[in-house]
Amino acid sequence: xxxxxxxxxxxxxxxxxxxxxxxxxxxxxxxxxxxxxxxxxxxxxxxxxxxxx
Numbered sequence: 678x679x680x681x682x683x684x685x686x687x688x689x690x691x692x693x694x695x696x697x698x699x700x701x702x703x704x705x706x707x708x709x710x711x712x713x714x715x716x717x718x719x720x721x722x723x724x725x726x727x728x729x730x
Contacts, residue, residue: 678690679717679720681712685711686708687704687708687712687716687717687720688702688703688704688708688712688716688717688720689702689703690702690703690720690721690724691703698725700721700724702717702720702721702724704717
């Protein structure tokens with residue numbers, strides 16, 4: 678789960694495959710109206726970079 682500085686949830690991720698790193702990122706409609714969708718996109722890039730070890 679991704680949270681902002683106030684502690685509210687921005688989005689969440691779920692690992693979908695065990696062999697390779699595949700993740701599903703979700704953002705609810707409420708989160709979408711409160712936060713810019715590009716925040717979740719940036720987190721996806723960061724998650725990919727950090728998991729590629």
